[in-house]
Amino acid sequence: MSGNTFGKLFTVTTAGESHGPALVAIVDGCPPGLELSLDDLQHDLNRRKPGTSRHTTQRQEPDEVEILSGVFEGRTTGCAIGLLIRNTDQKSKDYSAIKDLFRPSHADYTYHHKYGERDYRGGGRSSARETAMRVAAGAIAKKYLATQGIVIRGYMSQLGPIEIPFKSWDSVQDNAFFCPDPDKVPELEAYMDQLRRDQDSVGAKITVVAEGVKPGLGEPIFDRLDAELAHALMSINAVKGVEIGAGFACVAQRGTEHRDELTPEGFLSNNAGGILGGISSGQPIVAHLALKATSSITTPGRSIDVHGNPVDVITKGRHDPCVGIRATPIAEAMMAIVLMDHLLRNRGQNADVRVSTPVLGQL
């Protein structure tokens, strides 16, 4: 399949550029009978949308989604669901200055060489604006998964140099950062304010957790659940690393330390991040992703133009100084899409399985 489709039984196909007329998605494979309203989609779209705090881009997009098909009298019909979001606040002339040059660390250069021509306005198809549709599609998956007892939540676990230990889910939705510790928020705000004064940007780390997933999701060998999660999360703009459970910390762990022991009451730890042999174990599924600093900053950087001449690049337009701030709902959406697909696949292939062993939780 070409690259704008994700999934096998539950598939999401998207199209749309940052400054084109609209974003569009087709979500295929959603079971029939699911109650689905615009509010279900809009809730997560609003969590991702720009312009809601001073720490994100000031582009004003209502990101209002229209359901074009697949829902009848408030319930899914089992048919493909078409989704549409009109772009409303393009300021394309901001970008004419960069039409013929390559912003460092940006897809300008690679799209130019791959396609020979490109829509340079706002990054075109390579813009993170595309992720709005992932969030809308993911909201459908989340809604269905909730009917199966699965809850997916994310939070920011590091902003630049500031590590953010998890405290509780309570405050995550109450601040602009998806920060799980309200006491940390002032420090994050101060850091961001200084960053803007420095005309710079910074990276972030996001953690996503799925609870309530039963054992058995994930298809060996290549479609392991962790492999598909890595695929989905690495496909988000600016992501440069993905970890499951202990992640890179496992390199220095010994077997006696890393292995999650089992007792009749449950697992004693979760270094595995809820996935063993590529298949969900029933523990919470935990993934971390690293997002790089955006390349769109106003501090000049060395680059070249399409003719090979050296230039100094300053990126104007409206940009996020830390794309990680809005990434939490996107990461949740991608995890939801992967779990949804594997839930349906597992159900299709293993419906006959009868296992009497009790499913363990985590102590």
Added chain:
Amino acid sequence: MSGNTFGKLFTVTTAGESHGPALVAIVDGCPPGLELSLDDLQHDLNRRKPGTSRHTTQRQEPDEVEILSGVFEGRTTGCAIGLLIRNTDQKSKDYSAIKDLFRPSHADYTYHHKYGERDYRGGGRSSARETAMRVAAGAIAKKYLATQGIVIRGYMSQLGPIEIPFKSWDSVQDNAFFCPDPDKVPELEAYMDQLRRDQDSVGAKITVVAEGVKPGLGEPIFDRLDAELAHALMSINAVKGVEIGAGFACVAQRGTEHRDELTPEGFLSNNAGGILGGISSGQPIVAHLALKATSSITTPGRSIDVHGNPVDVITKGRHDPCVGIRATPIAEAMMAIVLMDHLLRNRGQNADVRVSTPVLGQL
């Protein structure tokens, strides 16, 4: 597609268990006219095969591959290539003791819940023995990529707590660890010897690099080159993390630091790991992967049996105390398979592209 197939135009499908009669693969989509001999496959299979040093499992498998189809008079025909490796050194009775219990941190538990029944001998399908076929298939991709000027090489960049800075490619093939610094080898040997005395295992970090890749490989949005690399590398047994370029270090990097500036002579750095916007930039493609410590150790661990009763597990049989030691050829193979697939896809969809801008190397 079901989970034992990887790729879209260049596809690899595998089957086979650790203690079954044989491993088998079908490699589809290899262009015709490629000179291909058994030696081409055997070379990498020998690099991965067990029993070649005291630091890996002592199971003796010659891993001799047979080409069943797709090659005629020494050249590929364009038709599907069938590959077969017979298992020869199974000692299945070693495993009867663990038939009804779950080794901690092992796929036993998840396969049991997913499938209801399982081939417990040597881990069955979840054994890393399966990766032999990835290496054989990857060798075909490597051979073709070499005709396009692309070279893929890997090395061990960390063993347990010992970081191994890259020194040169020269010594990588000369030691059991794929260590890029010959002066570090004694330290690694001593560490492994102690580890065996401790009846423990440990994790490792592997780095893989592809040089000679032209700009343009990778399909937005979901089939980004980095996303598919993450998928492929995370699908390797025991991998818990994948990084592209700077990876998780990018979280603390500012935009002025992370961005790789361009000059007419070339890129000035490679934090991107050779991929921008999901598309190869022409710089070397660099990926890192974290492998956990194997769970098969003789130090007892708490677990349960299939009836839910508590047990102490000691894993006998022959096992690698550090599965990362043999992982370098596997990681190379998976990177080769991904690049091969994207080379063909890019050629199919973008054959008409004419770009006059010179391709930059890295300074």
Added chain:
Amino acid sequence: MSGNTFGKLFTVTTAGESHGPALVAIVDGCPPGLELSLDDLQHDLNRRKPGTSRHTTQRQEPDEVEILSGVFEGRTTGCAIGLLIRNTDQKSKDYSAIKDLFRPSHADYTYHHKYGERDYRGGGRSSARETAMRVAAGAIAKKYLATQGIVIRGYMSQLGPIEIPFKSWDSVQDNAFFCPDPDKVPELEAYMDQLRRDQDSVGAKITVVAEGVKPGLGEPIFDRLDAELAHALMSINAVKGVEIGAGFACVAQRGTEHRDELTPEGFLSNNAGGILGGISSGQPIVAHLALKATSSITTPGRSIDVHGNPVDVITKGRHDPCVGIRATPIAEAMMAIVLMDHLLRNRGQNADVRVSTPVLGQL
């Protein structure tokens, strides 16, 4: 992949119901640099659209398409192309009478059992209205194929009992039937007028031909070009049979009769329909398809309601008495989509092939 996507490198994904707000499609994998305008799409949409003669449904749909993405300054960018057609002339209340019953020979019954609930208005997703998006997507494929010297054209070869021998392409576009013999048109018109008076419907046979296809398209074993054509054409509403070349006539042919002999000047016949071993031979590709009579007629028929009670069904609403009349552009579109996909796939996998043997035409 779920069922609303077709193709592998060139993929078409659609959504939308007969009486929903809109039809939508995402066309992925179109090479960059193709000049593409609304007119290119509208031309074929107008050939398919309803209400242009008294022989088709009187529903008035302008079928005006909007391009949402993937085209910049009049040329494709290589990115996914979003397409939107608003429904404007729904008369949903016409359908309330059939809400709880099954029209004989209609998808009502099977959608009900598959999904448990359904959008009954105008047939919902099962309506041939869906084919508008196939035509729009196919127009993109046709435009690209034309740049490669490939022309795809179709005609009606039988209407009910009236066989229509091919005379010339000249008149096909000049009549409401896509009839290749202008002298036959009055007979067809008279037949249709009588049919409407009889409150009945009838089947038709369509023939599609692709000229200019070079040898080599089609992937053994399962993705043979003829197999994928059969898939694509059989997926059109109401189609019950597909033939390649001689089709069912080959059953009674002997080998000495069926085989298309070759001379240095060309093939002497084309029983193969341009495909040998699943791969294009360079001869014209010829396919025939049989469309059944629509089930939506006003002559009462026996059926049951959703509770299992017997009912007499009369289908009101606006319907085509012969769906085959508007099927020619749809069949052309599906053939174009298949050829486009295989052109890109063949280019990707077999770019290195050098064959000195001249390509033969047909005598």
Added chain:
Amino acid sequence: MSGNTFGKLFTVTTAGESHGPALVAIVDGCPPGLELSLDDLQHDLNRRKPGTSRHTTQRQEPDEVEILSGVFEGRTTGCAIGLLIRNTDQKSKDYSAIKDLFRPSHADYTYHHKYGERDYRGGGRSSARETAMRVAAGAIAKKYLATQGIVIRGYMSQLGPIEIPFKSWDSVQDNAFFCPDPDKVPELEAYMDQLRRDQDSVGAKITVVAEGVKPGLGEPIFDRLDAELAHALMSINAVKGVEIGAGFACVAQRGTEHRDELTPEGFLSNNAGGILGGISSGQPIVAHLALKATSSITTPGRSIDVHGNPVDVITKGRHDPCVGIRATPIAEAMMAIVLMDHLLRNRGQNADVRVSTPVLGQL
């Protein structure tokens, strides 16, 4: 995916040439817990295998299959099933005479142009020998489908000019032709004997029927059950046409005649062939396929060699004078694979559906 894989949740991937060392297949997605023995596979392989009567090729192949993986202690494990059949009776030197020329109506010409080089021995990959693996894979699907109450059977419905009306299933397995009327067999034998004396070949028509399929299999829009059946059946060597139900006869049928009326006791006819709107209706699924006369005959035919020179071709070697005679088990296998895939897909996506309406059979 490349062309040697069929299916989405239940996938079959094959490799192997007529005169290479072996045929191989990987069957992925079979649910765990299915009892499966070599006998289950061998039964259908024996029905297809050559050399069992004077009316088929005299090549002697035992077609003994080996199960390499995916079955443990007599039951499937849910893991990929590897299958191997060694070729044992190749007589490759028979083919040296045709190495550099193209047999009319044969894949020689198209493989040559597609791949530049080819394994000419016995047709290489284009040989119908490849279908042995389809039969083995299909036998697995049949075995599983039988546990769901689905039975798939086929018969010859026409041999050359001789139409064979269906009489009963009883005699189908008792004669070399899969003829459903024992009284017709002498006529078929006499026809074949004369055909061999004429040094000619002839086409045939096969009918396949699936009984016990519940309503709901098939995914709109492009993965309709009939579309995928057409794909699967047209992918069999020599097939030039596929019909569902009434097939091409529907062209001349009026709506009042074609529509299958429903009563509370059942459907009154089955012109639909058990599929409405691309979804199974619960009636028997009926498909017909047309197989052309093989091109491998000893009556000379005009052709050219690879240099473009005219030649007279006589095909020696051992060939079937009517490939349709052995096609019945192959057609059954392909229908089984399609139904199996759709059974799993439907179960995955529509597990929640609760429909109280009774399922109708056919009167």
